[in-house]
Amino acid sequence: MDVKLRLVQFCEGGASGEGCRRVGVELVNGGCVVDVTAVDPTIPKDMKTFLQQWDTSAPAAARVAEAAPTDHTLQPGTFELQAPIYDPQKLICVGLNYIDHCTEQNVPVPKEPVIFNKFASTITEPNGFILLSDETKCLDYEVEMAFIVCKRGKNIKESEAMSHVAGYMVAHDVSARDWQLHRNGGQWLIGKTFDTFSPLGPAIVTTPSLSDPHNLGIRCRLNGETVQNSNTNQLVHKTQGLVTFLSRFMTLEPGDVVLTGTPPGVGCFRKPPLYLKKGDVVECEIDEIGTIRNIVQ
Numbered sequence: 001m002d003v004k005l006r007l008v009q010f011c012e013g014g015a016s017g018e019g020c021r022r023v024g025v026e027l028v029n030g031g032c033v034v035d036v037t038a039v040d041p042t043i044p045k046d047m048k049t050f051l052q053q054w055d056t057s058a059p060a061a062a063r064v065a066e067a068a069p070t071d072h073t074l075q076p077g078t079f080e081l082q083a084p085i086y087d088p089q090k091l092i093c094v095g096l097n098y099i100d101h102c103t104e105q106n107v108p109v110p111k112e113p114v115i116f117n118k119f120a121s122t123i124t125e126p127n128g129f130i131l132l133s134d135e136t137k138c139l140d141y142e143v144e145m146a147f148i149v150c151k152r153g154k155n156i157k158e159s160e161a162m163s164h165v166a167g168y169m170v171a172h173d174v175s176a177r178d179w180q181l182h183r184n185g186g187q188w189l190i191g192k193t194f195d196t197f198s199p200l201g202p203a204i205v206t207t208p209s210l211s212d213p214h215n216l217g218i219r220c221r222l223n224g225e226t227v228q229n230s231n232t233n234q235l236v237h238k239t240q241g242l243v244t245f246l247s248r249f250m251t252l253e254p255g256d257v258v259l260t261g262t263p264p265g266v267g268c269f270r271k272p273p274l275y276l277k278k279g280d281v282v283e284c285e286i287d288e289i290g291t292i293r294n295i296v297q
Contacts, residue, residue: 003058007204009082023050025065026203035072036064047085051254054150083123083200090256091118097261098234104264113237118193126201126292136176139276142262143220143284146171149256161243167206170292171259172199172284177268202290210288214238217287230263
C-alpha cells in the first residue's frame with residue numbers, strides 16, 4: 001500500500017502509561033503530531049489494532065494527516081512520544097546480519113539468518129531510561145533497524161513479502177554480554193531480555209516514505225561520540241528475505257517486530273571493551289527514520 005506516514009504513539013500533558021496512549025501521525029516539519037483518532041474515531045487508538053486493520057486505518061490516517069487540522073495538531077512540548085508498539089506477539093532478532101560486523105568478528109557471513117528473540121517486556125520509550133541492573137557488569141549498545149508486520153502470513157513468497165511490512169523503526173538492542181556470551185549455557189535469551197533492553201521509535205516510517213530502507217546511514221553515539229557508523233546496504237539478509245525465511249517456520253502476525261541486526265563498533269569487541277555505565281547517553285540514529293535517545297540509569 002503506497003501510503004506515506006510517520007506513525008507514532010503518544011501521551012498528552014505529562015501523562016504516561018497504557019491508558020493515555022493514542023496513535024498519531026508525526027509531521028516532518030516542526031515535529032508536530034496530528035491526533036488522528038480524535039478527528040476520525042474509526043481509526044484505532046492503539047497501534048496493534050491499527051496494524052490489524054491496516055488496509056483501512058492507514059489510508060484514513062493519511063487523509064487526516066494531510067488535512068492537518070489545527071485544533072488537533074499537537075505542538076512539541078505538549079505530548080510525550082511512546083514506543084510505537086508495546087505488545088507485539090513476537091519480537092524477533094537477527095544476529096550477524098551486517099557484512100562489516102561479521103568482518104569485525106572475523107566470522108563467516110551467515111548463509112541463513114541467525115535468529116533469536118527478546119520479550120515484549122523489554123520495550124521502552126524512544127526517550128526512556130535503560131536500567132543498569134546489578135545482574136550485569138557488561139551492558140552493551142547495538143543500534144538496529146527494525147521492521148513491523150501489518151499483514152498475517154505463512155510461507156510468504158519473497159515477491160509478496162513487502163506487502164506484509166508496514167514500515168521501519170530505530171531499535172536499540174541493549175545486551176548484557178556476560179549473560180549472553182559467558183553464562184546460561186551459551187543461550188542468548190537472558191542476556192538480551194532484561195527490562196528496558198529494547199527502546200523503539202521514534203516512529204513507524206512506512207516504506208514508501210523512505211528512499212530505500214536498504215541504503216540508509218545507521219549510527220550510534222555514546223555521550224556524543226560516534227561508536228557505530230555504517231549503512232543498511234551492509235545487511236546480509238534484507239527485509240524481503242527475512243519475511244520469507246521467518247514465515248517458513250512461524251505465522252507472522254500484525255504487530256510483530258523484527259530487529260535486523262547491528263553494524264560494527266559494539267562495546268564488547270573493542271580493545272579494551274567499552275561498556276555502558278550509569279549516566280551514559282546513547283543515541284541510535286537511522287537516516288530518514290529518526291533518532292532515539294536513552295539515558296542509562
